[in-house]
Amino acid sequence: MNIHSHREVELLNVLRRLGGSARNTDLAVALNVSEETVRRAVKALSEGGAVTRVHGGVYLVDVEGDPSFFSRITRHKKEKHRIAVAVSDYVKDGMCLFLDVGTTTAFVAEELRGHSDLTIATNSLGVAQALANHNGNKVYLLGGEMQQDERGTFGSLTEAQTRTFAFDLAILSADALSASAGFMFSNANEAQLGKVAAEVSAKVLMVVDHFKFETRAPHRGIAPEQVDTLVTDAPPDDGLARVLAEAGVNIELAGLSPKGGEDG
Known part of the structure; x- marks a missing residue:
C-alpha cells in the first residue's frame, strides 16, 4: 500500500473535486502552491500508480463509480x-x-x-x-x-x-x-x-x-x-x-x- 505525503493527499482530493482531471496550473491555484510543487507531487503519484500524466495535466487512474474513462486513458x-x-x-x-x-x-x-x-x-x-x-x-x-x-x-x-x-x-x-x-x-x-x-x-x-x-x-x-x-x-x-x-x-x-x- 502506497503512503502519500500530505501534499499528495491534498492534490488527490482536489482532483476528485474537479471530476478526476485537471491541468497543473489549476491544481497550483487550488492548492496555493507553485506549478513546480504540483509537478513534483504529480510525478510521485504517477510513479505510485495513483494518477496518469498527460501534457500539462493529470488524470486519476481510478475514480469510484467512474472507472471506464480513467482506465482507458492510461492505455497506449x-x-x-x-x-x-x-x-x-x-x-x-x-x-x-x-x-x-x-x-x-x-x-x-x-x-x-x-x-x-x-x-x-x-x-x-x-x-x-x-x-x-x-x-x-x-x-x-x-x-x-x-x-x-x-x-x-x-x-x-x-x-x-x-x-x-x-x-x-x-x-x-x-x-x-x-x-x-x-x-x-x-x-x-x-x-x-x-x-x-x-x-x-x-x-x-x-x-x-x-x-x-x-x-x-x-x-x-x-x-x-x-x-x-x-x-x-x-x-x-x-x-x-x-x-x-x-x-x-x-x-x-x-x-x-x-x-x-x-x-x-
Whole structure:
C-alpha cells in the first residue's frame, strides 16, 4: 500500500473535486502552491500508480463509480499522443470544431492548446477543461444527461444543441473498427451523437489507434462514407484498407513521413 505525503493527499482530493482531471496550473491555484510543487507531487503519484500524466495535466487512474474513462486513458498513451500531434495540423486558428468524449480526443484537446480563437462544442468535461479560457477560445459544453463512466453528456438535448452549430471539422473517436461493420462504439448514445455531429460538419476526422482495428463493439456509428480522414498510428491490414479506400477515406499515419519513415 502506497503512503502519500500530505501534499499528495491534498492534490488527490482536489482532483476528485474537479471530476478526476485537471491541468497543473489549476491544481497550483487550488492548492496555493507553485506549478513546480504540483509537478513534483504529480510525478510521485504517477510513479505510485495513483494518477496518469498527460501534457500539462493529470488524470486519476481510478475514480469510484467512474472507472471506464480513467482506465482507458492510461492505455497506449504514446500512440494516442502521436495521433493527437498529427490531428493538430488539420486545425487552423479560428475554426469551429466538435470534439467527442474519447480518450484519444482528450489527447487531441491538449495539442489544440497551441491554437487560438477556436470555437469548440463538446460533450466532454475533459476537453472543456483543457480548452476553455485559453488563447481566446470559445468553448460550449453541451447539455444533456451526465454519464460518469464517459465523463460526458449524452441524449436528445446534447444532440439538439449539436445541431445548432456549423462545424468546420468534427473530431471523433471510436471503440472499434472493422472491414465488415465500420466504426463501432460501446455506448449507443455516443454512436448516435457522432452521427449528428457528422451531419453538421464540413469535414469529419476519425482518431483511432491500431489496437482497435478488427475488434468489435455492439453499436454501429458513423458510416465510413461520411468520414474524410482516419488518423491512426499504424497501417490497417489490406482488407480494412480496401474498404476504407472504397468509401473515400484518406488514411494518415501519425508520426510517419510521406516515405513511410519515422518523423524526427
